[in-house]
Amino acid sequence: xxxxxxxGNEHHLDIPEDMPLLWVLRDVVxxxxxxxxxxxxxxxxxxxxxxxxxxxSCVIPAAGLADRAITTIEAIGETxxxxxxxxxxxxxxxxxxxxxxxxxxxxxxxxxxxNPNPSDADIDAAMSGNICRxxxxxxxxxAIKQATQAA
Amino acid sequence: xxxxxxxxxxxxxTAGSGVSRRNLLTAxxxxxSGLLLGFYLPQAIGAEAAEAATADVFAPKxxxxxxxxxxxxxxxxxxxxxxxxxxxxxxxxAEELEVPLDQVSLVAAPPDDRLYTNPLIGFxxxxxxxxxxxxxxxxxxxxxxxxxxxxxAAAQGWNVDPTSCRxxxxxxxxxxxxxxxxxxxxxxxxxxxxxxxxxxxxDAKAFxxxxxxxxxxxxxxxxxxxxxxxxxxxxxxxxxxxxxxxxVFGGKLARVDxxxxxxxxxxxxxxxxxxxxAVVADHMWAAIQGLxxxxxxxxxxxxxxxxxxxxxxxxxxxxxNPGIVGRRDGDVAKxxxxxxxxxxxxxxxxxxxxxxMEPMNxxxxxxxxxxxxxxxxxxxxxxxxxxxxxxxxxxxxxxxHNYLLGGGFGRRLEVDYVTQAVRxxxxxxxxxxxxxxxxxxxxxxxxxxxxxxxxxxxxxxxAMPIAWSHRVTGSSIEARWLPSALKDGLDTDAxxxxxxxxQYAIPNILVDYVRHEPPGILTGWxxxxxxxxxxxxxxxxxxxxxxxxxxxxxxxxxxxxxxxxRAKGVLDLAAEKAxxxxxxxxxHGRGVSVQYAFGSYLSQVAEIVVSKEGEVRxxxxxxxxxxxxxxxxxxxKAQIEGGIVFGLSAALFDEVTIKDxxxxxxxxxxxxxxxxxxxxxxxxxxxxxxxxPGGIGEPGxxxxxxxxxNAIFAATGKRIRKLxxxxxxxxx
Numbered sequence: 081x082x083x084x085x086x087x088g089n090e091h092h093l094d095i096p097e098d099m100p101l102l103w104v105l106r107d108v109v110x111x112x113x114x115x116x117x118x119x120x121x122x123x124x125x126x127x128x129x130x131x132x133x134x135x136x137s138c139v140i141p142a143a144g145l146a147d148r149a150i151t152t153i154e155a156i157g158e159t160x161x162x163x164x165x166x167x168x169x170x171x172x173x174x175x176x177x178x179x180x181x182x183x184x185x186x187x188x189x190x191x192x193x194x195n196p197n198p199s200d201a202d203i204d205a206a207m208s209g210n211i212c213r214x215x216x217x218x219x220x221x222x223a224i225k226q227a228t229q230a231a
Numbered sequence: 232x233x234x235x236x237x238x239x240x241x242x243x244x245t246a247g248s249g250v251s252r253r254n255l256l257t258a259x260x261x262x263x264s265g266l267l268l269g270f271y272l273p274q275a276i277g278a279e280a281a282e283a284a285t286a287d288v289f290a291p292k293x294x295x296x297x298x299x300x301x302x303x304x305x306x307x308x309x310x311x312x313x314x315x316x317x318x319x320x321x322x323x324x325a326e327e328l329e330v331p332l333d334q335v336s337l338v339a340a341p342p343d344d345r346l347y348t349n350p351l352i353g354f355x356x357x358x359x360x361x362x363x364x365x366x367x368x369x370x371x372x373x374x375x376x377x378x379x380x381x382x383x384a385a386a387q388g389w390n391v392d393p394t395s396c397r398x399x400x401x402x403x404x405x406x407x408x409x410x411x412x413x414x415x416x417x418x419x420x421x422x423x424x425x426x427x428x429x430x431x432x433x434d435a436k437a438f439x440x441x442x443x444x445x446x447x448x449x450x451x452x453x454x455x456x457x458x459x460x461x462x463x464x465x466x467x468x469x470x471x472x473x474x475x476x477x478x479v480f481g482g483k484l485a486r487v488d489x490x491x492x493x494x495x496x497x498x499x500x501x502x503x504x505x506x507x508x509a510v511v512a513d514h515m516w517a518a519i520q521g522l523x524x525x526x527x528x529x530x531x532x533x534x535x536x537x538x539x540x541x542x543x544x545x546x547x548x549x550x551x552n553p554g555i556v557g558r559r560d561g562d563v564a565k566x567x568x569x570x571x572x573x574x575x576x577x578x579x580x581x582x583x584x585x586x587x588m589e590p591m592n593x594x595x596x597x598x599x600x601x602x603x604x605x606x607x608x609x610x611x612x613x614x615x616x617x618x619x620x621x622x623x624x625x626x627x628x629x630x631x632h633n634y635l636l637g638g639g640f641g642r643r644l645e646v647d648y649v650t651q652a653v654r655x656x657x658x659x660x661x662x663x664x665x666x667x668x669x670x671x672x673x674x675x676x677x678x679x680x681x682x683x684x685x686x687x688x689x690x691x692x693x694a695m696p697i698a699w700s701h702r703v704t705g706s707s708i709e710a711r712w713l714p715s716a717l718k719d720g721l722d723t724d725a726x727x728x729x730x731x732x733x734q735y736a737i738p739n740i741l742v743d744y745v746r747h748e749p750p751g752i753l754t755g756w757x758x759x760x761x762x763x764x765x766x767x768x769x770x771x772x773x774x775x776x777x778x779x780x781x782x783x784x785x786x787x788x789x790x791x792x793x794x795x796x797r798a799k800g801v802l803d804l805a806a807e808k809a810x811x812x813x814x815x816x817x818x819h820g821r822g823v824s825v826q827y828a829f830g831s832y833l834s835q836v837a838e839i840v841v842s843k844e845g846e847v848r849x850x851x852x853x854x855x856x857x858x859x860x861x862x863x864x865x866x867x868k869a870q871i872e873g874g875i876v877f878g879l880s881a882a883l884f885d886e887v888t889i890k891d892x893x894x895x896x897x898x899x900x901x902x903x904x905x906x907x908x909x910x911x912x913x914x915x916x917x918x919x920x921x922x923x924p925g926g927i928g929e930p931g932x933x934x935x936x937x938x939x940x941n942a943i944f945a946a947t948g949k950r951i952r953k954l955x956x957x958x959x960x961x962x963x
Contacts, residue, residue: 096497103514106515107515112459112463117669117899118898119669153455153456154457157454170454173444173447175449175450176314176873177639179637208908211588211904213587214313214873216872217905218872218910
């Protein structure tokens with residue numbers, strides 16, 4: 081049995097030791113906002129926060145995360161940076177199909193939390209692990225900049 | 232995907248029909264309450280359509296419903312895959328119905344070709360940049376008819392002349408007295424009134440909503456994880472399956488030893504299909520582990536030795552013989568003989584995967600006397616049909632629930648993954664969600680065809696073209712996907728953008744098509760379809776001719792566009808905004824393309840820099856768009872931006888290559904996609920227009936590759952005639 085802290089809630093789970101957090105979230109806990117895109121940490125669709133830092137959940141075994149604070153897209157709006165990013169995403173109208181956007185938003189929220197005024201190079205560094213097939217990158221950059229202006 | 236010719240489409244882009252308008256709308260009372268307005272989309276073909284259009288029974292699956300609580304519900308035939316239809320379609324209704332956009336909600340339409348056919352495609356499908364073009368008129372008309380009926384209902388109640396009343400923000404107002412009634416209060420009465428025959432649609436000048444950057448209706452749930460895609464379906468008791476099909480195209484399963492796999496905790500069952508194995512488990516991780524633990528022997532079949540090199544060699548040979556004529560103006564052979572100079576080139580584009588971010592998936596529950604399917608599909612009625620066929624059920628026993636699509640790009644115009652999921656479900660007790668790994672998704676995609684095109688031009692003394700010949704060689708998507716779209720054997724998609732749509736005034740033109748099918752490899756629609764390959768060929772080759780003439784590429788094109796003011800207009804606008812002609816630094820280059828496709832005119836100017844090591848960086852793309860009347864300008868810009876990124880990924884990096892009968896690429900590590908750090912600045916300029924709306928989902932993808940490769944030529948003198956660019960500049 082493993083105990084995980086997900087979005088402030090405690091979950092006691094009987095899961096295989098090597099099971100990546102992504103599948104625990106999606107198929108065991110039932111939080112489907114975190115997406116599967118590649119399974120090899122190449123696309124960023126599965127990004128969640130572990131103690132506030134962005135992590136690709138498709139390659140990190142959940143069993144090693146006992147007592148760490150796991151935050152997913154479902155609860156990121158409760159953090160100041162997450163709320164600002166979500167708001168900016170809607171204002172700039174970033175989203176098209178939306179499948180990669182939970183991961184984009186998690187990466188962007190972590191960036192904003194650690195760097196309130198990121199440069200273009202900072203944005204490239206923080207966001208280049210997140211693929212968007214709809215090609216919303218220009219608006220992602222604009223929205224991150226807009227979020228830095230939000231109160 | 233050019234079915235307009237077959238479907239008798241009028242010049243303004245709306246569907247022509249022999250059926251009178253009044254028969255297309257029918258009204259009745261909604262179950263319980265309110266006004267239900269059903270209408271049939273006009274179809275030009277088929278007795279079935281005519282029957283549907285004249286049936287006087289009221290269809291319970293209507294398109295628009297107005298409830299007593301004022302909600303307007305649109306039963307939505309078009310699917311949302313990012314292109315913004317869940318906003319643009321409600322805008323069309325809301326404009327004529329005079330309701331605020333946020334008062335309209337959507338319900339995904341169930342499969343029903345009779346009710347929800349896309350008149351430009353011929354069945355219930357979302358693709359080909361056709362949603363606005365197909366629904367532009369019928370949805371506005373439905374809104375207008377509902378508005379007139381609601382006004383009549385109010386006027387009747389007040390005992391006044393309907394012309395003294397108007398509709399505004401979901402209310403009917405009696406002008407002289409200022410009395411008001413909300414639509415919800417009028418819906419029951421309206422439902423009892425006759426459907427008016429002739430309702431005038433608004434003049435474009437009167438539009439309040441159409442043409443404004445309305446906020447998307449689907450995005451609020453996409454920022455917080457609430458939006459549900461097919462892969463997010465949860466059914467009580469559901470198992471998860473993942474699958475491995477024979478890696479060699481056309482191969483079969485010979486034998487599988489599952490003794491290790493079945494011991495893995497969470498693995499429930501191993502399902503054997505003729506050409507695949509699936510592991511059914513409690514969760515995806517156990518299914519993946521189980522699949523890896525299988526000892527599988529494949530019967531690789533006749534394609535085990537197929538390679539890209541062989542395929543291209545065969546296409547080269549096939550392309551040497553004449554094909555089916557797609558366009559013939561004048562006498563090309565004669566003009567070539569008399570030409571002062573002749574230029575020839577071979578252009579090639581590769582097989583491409585779609586790599587939609589949401590891997591293929593489908594959930595199926597087969598019960599004793601029926602079946603339910605949960606899926607994200609661009610072709611819901613085909614999903615239903617394949618499930619019915621596999622199980623042996625009548626269509627009406629198969630329910631399909633359509634979900635948001637995590638990218639379509641043409642991949643979800645296929646139902647191979649639905650067929651496979653149903654076959655698996657036949658062997659599983661209870662609901663099962665089949666999810667492909669990314670590797671399965673790339674290696675068992677239905678690829679954009681490989682095209683091998685021969686271009687030739689005869690030039691006069693001024694190096695202007697007097698003869699133009701373009702021979703397309705490639706597989707036929709229409710022959711497999713919609714054989715009725717073939718025109719005397721001509722795949723109209725394969726020559727789209729090259730034939731009738733070619734805008735250049737050249738007196739002698741011959742465009743022909745040689746069908747050549749690669750062994751075992753299925754090919755299908757990919758964002759931009761025919762024009763994506765043809766415009767690359769045409770716009771690269773015209774650039775070669777400009778270089779041959781030692782003329783400026785913009786000026787050379789402009790001289791040939793005298794008969795196409797809209798094409799010339801976007802070319803001039805893009806050139807002006809891009810600062811065409813301004814000096815660039817060493818290693819930098821600008822390239823241009825112009826196109827007419829999907830009913831829209833575009834011109835793109837790409838600005839690039841090539842490093843000493845031969846790395847290409849695209850720094851800026853300027854795109855001018857004339858797509859006729861614009862429904863949502865922000866969506867149009869977003870689609871162009873995204874389309875350009877999609878086209879850039881393909882032009883720079885992407886190809887699926889075949890070795891030993893199987894795809895060599897497998898995931899985003901070797902099927903590379905443009906990332907934010909590689910993103911150019913994209914500027915989109917929209918031309919105001921009162922012409923009928925054109926398509927916008929695909930055009931951006933179409934013209935960016937030639938703009939890019941023409942810029943590379945300007946910067947380096949190297950002509951790229953084969954995509955992707957990859958490391959071609961490194962060996963230079």
